[in-house]
Amino acid sequence: MFKKFIINCDEATTICDKSQYKEASFSELVKLNWHILTCKICNLYSKQNRKMTSLFKMKSLDCKNQTNCMSKEDKEILKKQIEELKL
Amino acid sequence: MSQEKITLNANKWIDNYADYLFNYAITRVNDSDLAKDLVQETFFAGLKSAKNFQGKSTERTWLVSILKRKVIDHYRKINSKKGQAEVRMNFYDDGENEGSWIEERVPQSWNNESEKVIENRELKTQLDVCIDNLPEKYAMVFKMKTIQEFETEEICKELDITASNLWVIIHRARTQLRKCMEDNWFNN
Known part of the structure; x- marks a missing residue:
């Protein structure tokens, strides 16, 4: 019965990554936690993964606060090109 | 009740949508020059296919849908190119250690x-x-x-x-x- 809960490190860390986005299913979480109980390396990966997620969230926040615009010069060039195309 | 049909006004595209499209593109390709090229291609493609615009969506939605296709095309091109950046393997992919950490x-x-x-x-x-x-x-x-x-x-x-x-x-x-x-x- 327990066999179906046994996964390898590649699968465990894939689920671990998925869980960082809260998109791992219940059965995946059971498999992950079962694996982590017996695998020190993936246990460490899981802890460090949470730290990586907080880093990524910080980066995400930075990006959201930043707006990218085209320069006036680029816009003028584009306007001319569009005018030429319309002719 | 009939809905008012939206018409295209290409003269206003740059002022109204260039920044929005550029911002959309750069978040997906992370390269300012490439994002500019994609926006340019989007406007050109928009002009060429203007006669196909049915007026059911807004101009911006229509232009974004063209830009989306351009982004997808770009990534498909990258996918098909040889010599892609190396992907470091973290786990054995076969043998008795398959799926274990290297x-x-x-x-x-x-x-x-x-x-x-x-x-x-x-x-x-x-x-x-x-x-x-x-x-x-x-x-x-x-x-x-x-x-x-x-x-x-x-x-x-x-x-x-x-x-x-x-x-x-x-x-x-x-x-x-x-x-x-x-x-x-x-x-x-």
């Missing part, structure tokens, strides 16, 4: 110092360097999911990949980023 890729303990420098500017710069070292497609999927926080379904639809493809890409990107940050920051 020795030199095993996570190492990080220095406790890392706790207090989480807001450090240099840390952010190093993270950017590590993200830039990812293969382009991995970087794109990773950024769309993690940085831009798009829904899984939306990314899959836009890039024409399955959800399991997406999670494999995210997993590979994250393990690569973890290793890069470990080597260059946490244990440096």
Whole structure:
């Protein structure tokens, strides 16, 4: 019965990554936690993964606060090109 | 009650939509010049296919849908190119160790110092360097999911990949980023 809960490190860390986005299913979480109980390396990966997620969230926040615009010069060039195309 | 049909006004496209489209493109390709090219191609394609515009959506929605196709085409081109950036394997992919950590890729303990420098500017710069070292497609999927926080379904639809493809890409990107940050920051 327990066999179906046994996964390898590649699968465990894939689920671990998925869980960082809260998109791992219940059965995946059971498999992950079962694996982590017996695998020190993936246990460490899981802890460090949470730290990586907080880093990524910080980066995400930075990006959201930043707006990218085209320069006036680029816009003028584009306007001319569009005018030429319309002719 | 009949809905008013929307008509195109190409004279106002640059003023009204250039920044919006540019911002949309740059978050997906992370390259200012490429984003400019994609916006330019979008406007040109819009002009050429203006007669097909049915007026059921707004101009902006219609232009974004063209830009989306351009972005997808760009990533399909990258996918088909040889000599893509190397993807470092973290796990044995066959044999009796299949799915287990490859020795030199095993996570190492990080220095406790890392706790207090989480807001450090240099840390952010190093993270950017590590993200830039990812293969382009991995970087794109990773950024769309993690940085831009798009829904899984939306990314899959836009890039024409399955959800399991997406999670494999995210997993590979994250393990690569973890290793890069470990080597260059946490244990440096």
